[in-house]
Amino acid sequence: xxxxxxxVIGLSRFTxxxxxxxxxxxxxxxxxxxxxxxxxxxxxxxxxxxxSGSVDHGDVNRYIVDELEKRSHTHNWIVVLKTYVTLHRxxxxxxxxxxxxxxxxxxxxxxxxxxxxxxxxxxxxxxxxIEQYIRYLEERNISQFKxxxxxxxxxxxxxxxxxxxxxxxxxxxxxxxxELVLAMFEVLSVVEFRAIIVNNFLTHEAYRxxxxxxRRLYQVLSNRVLAMLEQFDDFAVTQKQQWLxxxxxxxxxxxxxxxxxxxxxxxxxxxxxAVEPEDLSAVLGASSSASxxxxxxxxxxxxxxxxxxxxxxxxVSCHETLPISSPSAxxxxxxxxxxxxxLFGSPSEPKKAPDAVxxxxxxxxxxxxxxxxxxxxxKPLASAPSAIPISRLPQTTSAQQVxxxxxxxxxxxxxxxxxxxxxxxxxxxxxxxxxxFFSSATPQQQYANRGVSNASQPQPHSAVxxxxxxxxxxGRAW
Numbered sequence: 374x375x376x377x378x379x380x381v382i383g384l385s386r387f388t389x390x391x392x393x394x395x396x397x398x399x400x401x402x403x404x405x406x407x408x409x410x411x412x413x414x415x416x417x418x419x420x421x422x423x424x425s426g427s428v429d430h431g432d433v434n435r436y437i438v439d440e441l442e443k444r445s446h447t448h449n450w451i452v453v454l455k456t457y458v459t460l461h462r463x464x465x466x467x468x469x470x471x472x473x474x475x476x477x478x479x480x481x482x483x484x485x486x487x488x489x490x491x492x493x494x495x496x497x498x499x500x501x502x503i504e505q506y507i508r509y510l511e512e513r514n515i516s517q518f519k520x521x522x523x524x525x526x527x528x529x530x531x532x533x534x535x536x537x538x539x540x541x542x543x544x545x546x547x548x549x550x551x552e553l554v555l556a557m558f559e560v561l562s563v564v565e566f567r568a569i570i571v572n573n574f575l576t577h578e579a580y581r582x583x584x585x586x587x588r589r590l591y592q593v594l595s596n597r598v599l600a601m602l603e604q605f606d607d608f609a610v611t612q613k614q615q616w617l618x619x620x621x622x623x624x625x626x627x628x629x630x631x632x633x634x635x636x637x638x639x640x641x642x643x644x645x646x647a648v649e650p651e652d653l654s655a656v657l658g659a660s661s662s663a664s665x666x667x668x669x670x671x672x673x674x675x676x677x678x679x680x681x682x683x684x685x686x687x688x689v690s691c692h693e694t695l696p697i698s699s700p701s702a703x704x705x706x707x708x709x710x711x712x713x714x715x716l717f718g719s720p721s722e723p724k725k726a727p728d729a730v731x732x733x734x735x736x737x738x739x740x741x742x743x744x745x746x747x748x749x750x751x752k753p754l755a756s757a758p759s760a761i762p763i764s765r766l767p768q769t770t771s772a773q774q775v776x777x778x779x780x781x782x783x784x785x786x787x788x789x790x791x792x793x794x795x796x797x798x799x800x801x802x803x804x805x806x807x808x809x810f811f812s813s814a815t816p817q818q819q820y821a822n823r824g825v826s827n828a829s830q831p832q833p834h835s836a837v838x839x840x841x842x843x844x845x846x847x848g849r850a851w
Contacts, residue, residue, distance in 0.1 A: 375402050389426030392418050392433060393440075400444045400455045406578045407455050412462060419463065419471040434474045442481055448488050450496035451575065454503055457482075458579050461510060464517070465530050465582070476518050482511035498570050505564040506579055512560040513586070516553040523550045529557075529589050538593055543604060548615055551597055555622055558590040594623060605639065613643045 378397055385394035391414055398411040417423060418433050430436040445456045460481070463471045480486050484504050491497035517528060523546045527534040538554070541547035564583060571577055601616050608616065617639050 378402065388428055389424065390428045391424045391426070392430060392437065393425075393428070396437065396440050396444070399459050400441070400452050402449060402451055404451055404573050404575060406574045407458055407462075412459065415459070416462070416466055419468040421468075432474075434468070434471045437471065438474045438478055438481065442478065445481075446486065446488060448490065448492050448496075450490040450493070450499045450503060453487065453490065454499065454506075454575055454579060457503070457507060457510060458575070458582070461579075461582055464510070464513060465528065472514075472517070476514055482507050482514060484508065499576065502565070502567070502570060502576070502579075506583070509557075509560045509564060509583065509586075513557050516557050519553055520550055525550060529554075529586065529593070534589075535593055535596070538597065539600075543601065543608070544612060547597065548612075548619065551594070551619055554590060554593055555619060558587065558594060559622070561587050561590065598623060602635075605642070610643070610646045613639075613646060617643055 378401060382394055382397050385391075385397070395411040395414040395418070399407045399415060401408070414423070415437065418437065421433075423433060425433070441456050441459060445453050447453060460475065463475065475481060484507050487504070487507065490500045490503065513529075520526075523541065525534065525537045525541075527537055538547075538550060541550055561583060566580065571580060598620065601620075605613065605616065620639065621636070
């Protein structure tokens with residue numbers, strides 16, 4: 374096969390026969406897609422534009438079909454698949470004459486005429502796909518010519534094909550054309566896609582063209598199905614049954630499942646439409662005559678009997694007083710309230726914030742940090758922090774207790790010259806100079822500690838008046 378191919382290509386160069394050379398190049402033994410340059414020459418030849426040199430082929434379209442049929446009778450799966458991909462291109466882009474020539478060869482797309490392709494492992498893997506591909510091309514070759522009998526003279530790739538299908542009438546020609554398109558789509562949907570065999574450009578090209586045909590066929594069928602559903606109620610019973618059968622065939626599970634509710638509704642519609650309506654005039658006439666003969670019976674039925682006991686609401690006289698239910702009695706008891714004071718202490722002993730005078734007059738025992746026994750006035754409890762360490766709380770003196778026990782007594786006199794109270798802070802060094810600007814001590818503390826010796830300093834917890842300390846330091850108190 375390969376040697377014969379090379380001999381024919383060499384002779385075609387000698388005779389300048391482009392058609393013969395293009396057929397051999399397109400269906401060569403090379404595992405690749407058909408050569409596009411020689412495919413274009415064959416397509417031009419189908420339209421009458423070719424150069425056969427000194428060889429007269431007569432009807433070039435018939436000659437091309439004969440040569441391609443001979444190329445398909447081989448055991449090499451590559452040559453067979455290339456041959457049918459070429460025929461598929463003729464259906465898509467070839468002239469009308471080449472399509473007639475293919476339609477006249479009934480054995481061209483017969484699977485029985487194909488030889489065994491399982492001589493090689495790759496041929497055995499591709500055999501099933503090639504047989505399914507040939508069956509689809511056979512169905513398309515037959516159906517596309519039958520569509521011409523219903524006014525559709527275009528191939529499925531043309532835009533005019535959809536326009537011609539949509540122009541057909543639902544009652545007569547469209548169901549038959551729809552059935553032919555559906556037959557092509559059913560055979561195409563049987564072709565299995567196996568990724569393990571799509572390992573070369575030739576098989577990929579065949580699958581690509583199948584998917585393109587399937588997409589266009591599905592668009593045409595879906596468009597007509599939607600139009601049919603809109604007019605389904607206006608069809609006759611026979612037309613409903615015919616379209617229901619076609620609709621059930623259009624159920625392709627591999628693409629999209631049709632809704633079961635819609636199919637059930639169409640079946641019920643067909644069943645109800647097939648039922649003949651009953652003549653109820655005799656029944657209605659008999660009932661109307663009986664009502665005219667006995668009108669008193671209708672009046673008696675319209676009124677309830679007199680002895681029927683009906684429940685009436687109890688009457689209340691104007692002098693009788695009805696018990697009035699108070700809202701407090703009917704309303705449920707309020708939930709027990711817990712004051713906020715119970716969460717922090719007993720409400721019987723309310724806390725009272727000490728006044729500013731008692732805080733300023735309160736004294737504490739002198740310490741090393743606070744030798745004068747002064748205490749910084751506390752802020753009100755409302756602005757105090759939520760949590761105060763117990764060690765930082767000031768000690769309550771007797772003056773505070775007296776002021777709490779006898780709030781009516783007049784407060785003691787306020788000394789305007791008393792030094793400011795200082796909060797306990799870090800211990801001040803004794804016998805050392807304290808920086809005036811960077812110390813937290815008051816000027817009085819700095820002055821008292823500046824010239825006082827260790828012997829003259831008051832010991833912790835000793836009550837030494839301020840005037841004596843001032844005299845020892847030989848200075849003023851301020």
